[in-house]
Amino acid sequence: MQIRIDGIHYIYSGGIKALDDVSLTIRPGEKVALVGQNGSGKTTLARHLNGLLRPDAGDVWIGDWQTSEHSPAQMARRVAYVFQNPDEQLFHQQVWGEVAFGPQNLGHSPERVRFQVDQALDLMGLRGASQINPRDLGYSGRKRVSMASAIAMQTPVVVFDEPTAGLDAREQEQLSQVISLLHQQGKTVLVISHDMNFLAENLDRFVLIKKGQIMLDAPAQHFFEQDLLLKTSALTAPQITRLAQTLGHIPPALSVGHFINNRVSGL
Numbered sequence: 001m002q003i004r005i006d007g008i009h010y011i012y013s014g015g016i017k018a019l020d021d022v023s024l025t026i027r028p029g030e031k032v033a034l035v036g037q038n039g040s041g042k043t044t045l046a047r048h049l050n051g052l053l054r055p056d057a058g059d060v061w062i063g064d065w066q067t068s069e070h071s072p073a074q075m076a077r078r079v080a081y082v083f084q085n086p087d088e089q090l091f092h093q094q095v096w097g098e099v100a101f102g103p104q105n106l107g108h109s110p111e112r113v114r115f116q117v118d119q120a121l122d123l124m125g126l127r128g129a130s131q132i133n134p135r136d137l138g139y140s141g142r143k144r145v146s147m148a149s150a151i152a153m154q155t156p157v158v159v160f161d162e163p164t165a166g167l168d169a170r171e172q173e174q175l176s177q178v179i180s181l182l183h184q185q186g187k188t189v190l191v192i193s194h195d196m197n198f199l200a201e202n203l204d205r206f207v208l209i210k211k212g213q214i215m216l217d218a219p220a221q222h223f224f225e226q227d228l229l230l231k232t233s234a235l236t237a238p239q240i241t242r243l244a245q246t247l248g249h250i251p252p253a254l255s256v257g258h259f260i261n262n263r264v265s266g267l
């Protein structure tokens with residue numbers, strides 16, 4: 001499903017201008033990374049996609065729905081948003097109930113809810129934790145419950161806000177597989193992160209936001225060519241990309257696997 005953000009502005013009640021004329025179109029099925037330094041406006045932008053925030057000016061369209069004309073509960077049919085902080089998202093006493101809440105609210109049959117919840121728990125490695133209170137899990141466990149809750153909604157758009165924070169290497173690999181699966185299912189995936197290695201391995205298009213404005217929007221390979229712009233946003237390309245650039249590889253590899261493949265095929 002297509003996301004169209006058209007000239008949006010957003011000012012928090014304290015007077016902070018968090019978004020300043022942001023326009024962005026994301027085509028159905030795209031895998032997009034949203035990057036920028038702390039406080040640049042990434043979360044504010046993400047919260048506009050499911051109607052948690054509404055722009056002061058401009059429009060946000062998810063498919064043929066304008067967020068200003070739909071409640072966040074309605075928007076939840078189209079956009080699943082995984083909160084940056086899982087503790088802001090989780091509220092249920094039991095993992096299973098937490099993950100089931102969304103699909104139940106969408107009015108699905110109990111059989112369908114069970115199927116969607118079990119599948120989401122499996123994908124996030126949580127099958128054995130279904131009866132546990134999310135509060136009794138560690139940070140990465142709570143983070144994975146929040147992701148399972150979003151996946152179980154089976155929405156056409158999924159937004160992950162800082163999903164890798166606190167995840168170990170195996171859990172990050174699990175998340176890579178989930179992103180790949182969502183992509184295969186034709187869903188639009190947006191990932192906000194400071195983890196350039198993870199983003200470069202898993203996302204195709206990079207959007208840089210700075211002080212509430214989009215400064216750069218490019219395919220991953222070309223994005224990392226913009227040294228100066230990245231430096232002013234405190235971003236660095238993955239080490240393997242910098243090595244490939246130093247060796248003069250065009251386009252540079254974005255992951256170790258990609259680097260090795262290029263070597264094997266003699267690029």
Ligand SMILES: Nc1ncnc2c1ncn2[C@@H]1O[C@H](COP(=O)(O)OP(=O)(O)OP(=O)(O)O)[C@@H](O)[C@H]1O
Pocket residue numbers: 012013014016017018036037038039040041042043044045084
């Ligand atoms: N609830 C709020 N009330 C007032 N100001 C806020 C609020 N949330 C964010 N801001 C401010 O709006 C600006 C954008 O914040 P936002 O959280 O969108 O940035 P971010 O890019 O997600 O940062 P981070 O990488 O730290 O998560 C910042 O100046 C921030 O201090």
Ligand SMILES: [Mg+2]
Pocket residue numbers: 042043044084161
């Ligand atoms: Mg944020």
